Amino acid sequence: MKTILVTGFEPFGGETINPSWEAIKPLQGCQIADANIEICQLPCVFDIALQHLYAAIELYKPELVISVGQAGGRANISVERVAINVNDARIPDNAGKQPIDTPVILNGPAAYFSTLPIKAIVSALKKAGIPASISQTAGTFVCNHVMYGLLHYLNQHYPAIRGGFIHIPYLPKQAAERSDMPSMTLELMAMSLKAAIEAAWENRSDIVVTGGATH
Numbered sequence: 001m002k003t004i005l006v007t008g009f010e011p012f013g014g015e016t017i018n019p020s021w022e023a024i025k026p027l028q029g030c031q032i033a034d035a036n037i038e039i040c041q042l043p044c045v046f047d048i049a050l051q052h053l054y055a056a057i058e059l060y061k062p063e064l065v066i067s068v069g070q071a072g073g074r075a076n077i078s079v080e081r082v083a084i085n086v087n088d089a090r091i092p093d094n095a096g097k098q099p100i101d102t103p104v105i106l107n108g109p110a111a112y113f114s115t116l117p118i119k120a121i122v123s124a125l126k127k128a129g130i131p132a133s134i135s136q137t138a139g140t141f142v143c144n145h146v147m148y149g150l151l152h153y154l155n156q157h158y159p160a161i162r163g164g165f166i167h168i169p170y171l172p173k174q175a176a177e178r179s180d181m182p183s184m185t186l187e188l189m190a191m192s193l194k195a196a197i198e199a200a201w202e203n204r205s206d207i208v209v210t211g212g213a214t215h
């Protein structure tokens with residue numbers, strides 16, 4: 001049986017919940033064609049998150065790795081196109097570290113593109129009636145750090161393994177604590193991630209969508 005590794009994050013920034021972990025929990029053990037999903041929670045801590053991610057890759061030897069994170073304020077399931085070699089933290093991570101303008105990997109390339117079929121994923125989600133878009137930035141906090149570290153590790157050690165990152169919105173109860181914030185229910189987010197994983201599994205490379213699938 002093949003394996004698909006899906007990671008989510010622990011809560012951060014004073015939150016008690018992180019939708020990226022809650023929404024992937026129901027996916028543990030789910031079968032997608034001839035592959036099984038294994039999930040793993042990453043600490044929201046620079047560098048340590050990458051140690052956990054690399055250990056999970058070594059443990060499960062997956063064919064596909066999809067990391068998921070919370071992007072509070074975004075209204076869509078956003079499929080990230082690119083990770084940049086920059087840590088520039090707006091707030092401290094869960095260990096109190098706040099790197100400013102440091103590289104994720106010393107002397108690494110400026111950026112890595114996702115090796116997921118990002119347009120096929122967005123297209124499949126939209127077809128299923130789920131608001132989704134391509135995002136051109138994963139930010140400069142721990143999510144971008146994990147996406148860059150993941151793609152660097154795969155590029156260096158396992159070039160045949162595909163990987164990428166998906167950001168998801170706040171849960172309704174998180175939005176209710178703020179004013180005017182978009183949110184998505186846990187059920188819809190879990191369903192969306194399953195559909196995204198299926199699209200990534202089925203499409204080894206991207207499909208060409210007339211006019212782009214960004215908007």
Ligand code: PCA
Nearest residue numbers: 009069070141142143144
């Ligand atoms: N979101 C943060 C880090 C962890 C998470 O879920 C981010 O977007 O960088």
